[in-house]
Amino acid sequence: TPTAAPSPTTAATTTATAPAVAYPVGPDTYPPGINPLNGLPVEDPASLQLPPALLSISNSPVTARPQAGLSFAPLIYELFIGAGNSRFLTIFYGDLPKTADNDNPEIGPIRSGRLAYEHIRKLLNGFIVMAYASVWVMPELNYYHNLQTEHPDDINGARLRVADLTALKTKYLAQLGAPNPVGLKFDPAIPAGGKDGHTIWLPYAFVDQIWWHYDKDHGTYHRWQDMENGREYTEQIDSLTGQPLEIENVAVLFVDHIAYRETLIDLNLLYVLKQKTLFFRDGQIFEGYWTTKGEEYEKTTGKLRPIRFLDKDGNPFPLKPGQTWVEIVTQETPVYETEYTEDYYRLANNQQAGSGIWAVRFVHPENMQPNQ
Template sequence: MSHKNTLVLTVSLIMILSLVLTSCQTPLSTEQIKETMNAAVNQTMTAMPTATQIPTATSTPTPAATPTPEPVQYGPTNFPDNVDPLTGLTVADPSILNRRPLMVKVSNFPKEGRPHAGLSSADIVFSYYTGQYESRYLALYYGQDSTQVGPIRSGRYIDRWLVYMYQGVLGLMYAFPPEWSAIVGQLGSSRTVSGGPNTCPAICNLNLGISEVSWFANTAELSSYYAALSGADNSKPNLDGMAFNTLPPANGATANEVTVQYSNANLENWKYDSATKKYLRYIDSEDADGNISLIPLVDRDNNEQLAFSNVIVIWAHYETLNHIDTMHEVKLPGNSGPMLLFRDGQVFEGKWKGVKTDGPIQFFDKDNNPLELQPGNSWITVVGDISQSKEIQPGVFQVIFYTESYQG
């Protein structure tokens, strides 16, 4: 019994005794006094509240502070042996970097060849205009391989510059004679591998009904095919020049979406996904009535939507070489121009430079410091030097492709 309850009981007994002793009535018998006292005690005990236990104070643990990840930064020189200098990512097996990059021409038209195969495995994909509102891709593989890349199409003049800059091996399906001569003249015949009856498993015909969409490459096999050729040099090249940082540059503007419009029927659309910190690719689709809409562009190898860490648009001069606008000279080495970098949901203005004939395109900010990319894959679209860009609504950008001979 608590001290408080004992005190209440004692007071009650004193009051009862006082009443008994001071009563002016006939004195109570001993038995009557006992009964009266017992009744009072019972009544008092019933009225007493149950003692409430005072809770023991429990200290609330202070949440541990989440450590800020250290930024990862590489380039533009002195890349570790296990870091791909074209992505800024570590590779599981550094020996894969002891070779030339493989660069494969990928068709975007006719549309029967879509969805493309193997683009999600590329370090870099270049997109450029090929005439009559169409575009074509050149996919580069260095830090990882793809067992199926395509469908493969013919070469263009620009390919000889890009492949030479990245010291690669070109996989393609021939080219128009003047362009073929220029490509082989720049790269040599061994670094120019055109699909044929004796090139499988490097470049194979899957006989899908239309020749333009039937040829595909296996990049590991293409590397082996090249290495076995007489006079081939498949040693590790110096690919310094690009810079990477997990922290974005300062002074970026919000950029949740960007579209490069070659024409109303040829659209490259990217939407930023904050969960993955990548831009997801959408492509034009035309229904039976000719209406154009955007659909996710997937890789047929894994059925996953293309997602790129960096979307880069560079402005370069297209010199049209024929009256039907299907042959263009776009020389990148030794030249430069404006650019836009889309990364981390932001856009950054800068300048691209073809610093070396045999070195990657380099990117710089307005102060001529390296413009750092997000470590990961990059999609680089080469637009004409009079192409127009604008922010059509907050965070949504549009680039309309123009050349002197083509107004998209």
Template structure:
């Protein structure tokens, strides 16, 4: 084979690889538009209550929400679910360890519609992982677990923190944690406590998926209906963004995160250091699937942190009845947005809360990409800048 033939074959291969990501997003959009045409209503129809799943949906459009979603669609992802009955169960919000590093890889994070990463003091962060509308699937093999007795568990689970209660309130859910200090426990609402199986292993507190669902079912039988709408989802890439191939989140010299956009999957892939000072990032994987964590939306959310003790370990975050700035990373672009938990028309009319809403500067809903969302919660003093074309950095500073 001649040089020119080899050259053109390589060139064609490169072009195919480059276009795969765009092709997949195009097919997804065509699919949504096809559903729209097929299900176009002949007249006005009432939106289905997401808490009373129905096999029939009303209308589906390319953009979903913020206030109405078709039956069988998760208002926290903008996507349909395999089992609509699970949408009637309240969200489980599970405190998942990130330190010590022996807690990694964690189990179950890739199944969360929302994960909130929060600062807990001394340079460390912890995850509040939400499970709603879906649980780790029973047909998934936990490749990194050795025995069947350990299959389909979520964790490792650690103690509760004050900001957890604010998120729980907004999402009308219940907490799962490995206890809490007296200062925190007295402020926590509905919750379940998980105990470790080995007193010598700080990472031994896990919870079985079936147990999470049982707790949710028990809560559903005693709790009034809830509403998790409020945000808009659209597969179409919004205008006005700036290139954002990478996001570097610097919490501490020994706690750094890298999010890299993967055009093939249309999601951001998470990597993290090993708290050893080597300056390297390693793929953050899910213990259940063995795959790298991938989230369609990554949000850097600015909120005031309040340190309540001298040790710097008791921290609250202003998340209720307020608003502030944020940055949304989706589709390889970054957008300046706002987040808001103040009472809007719905809250004033019903007296109920809904999840935090993401808007533009004028208060109009800003579309998230259908899929899962990871929220990096940072203090208002955090620096945010573009280091070079497409590379952004959020530099966290210890709150005072």
């Protein structure tokens, strides 16, 4: 349960010594060898010349967990896919997953594609890796790879080895050209204007509840997920490392959802002037915006940039160098401080100003119709 979170000392990770970086970096230019999606140095600068890969990674059923490779992705988008489930569109750009004893691990499990993937793909100038898609979705996607599974009877059987991912990146480089995903600003210095934001409770559904708990010793948020029963929670780890997910930034984006059917949902992500965003970093919450509006870059290059983040004054919001997990919710989703409890109904209905425990109570898209 959330109250049984492990001591922060159990989540320690080891990173290689990296050259000093003069922060801030971005949003328009970055020092050589700095990944523009996480603001950190890469081991192999040549990896930044290969296009981003957008992997559709499952979070349901619970047998999909723990997933493999999440801790190596600079950027992860979590979106509601209907039927009470969310799914991860996981961006692999720059250094790819590897462990001390395996430099060619499997990433996954990979699941089907969704309509909104195409918008994010365009923004990143990348390609999608999925395990097929419905007849309503497939025609709307471009630059995708359908992963064949060696275990068709296993819902979690579709996985991709790093060597095969590297080969796909080389293949799509010829079609997409070298990427340039500029637009994000990174700075370890904590911006002014934050409030206590050490905990987030986000229920996409009663059986899809997420907790983010801030670990002050490591400056990261740890993710807990219910076991599809609304009562029992476990901390999510990366099966490649056996370590908890440690996320430097959690961004909650309020986005217009278009529901055609119960599990056929699109997102309005392109050419958006600005929409509300909540940023969680360093145990604090900040208000701001996200934008994909066309500016001089789009006019001169003919390409798009990733979703960009702004503070309340319209200036680039500084993310903490490291991973960013983007939670996408509907515009109607209410946000308030609540009490610390495991009782869903108390969390959903009680407010407690000043607690630093933020409820982001997902409201399902309007006009959702049963699948035909």
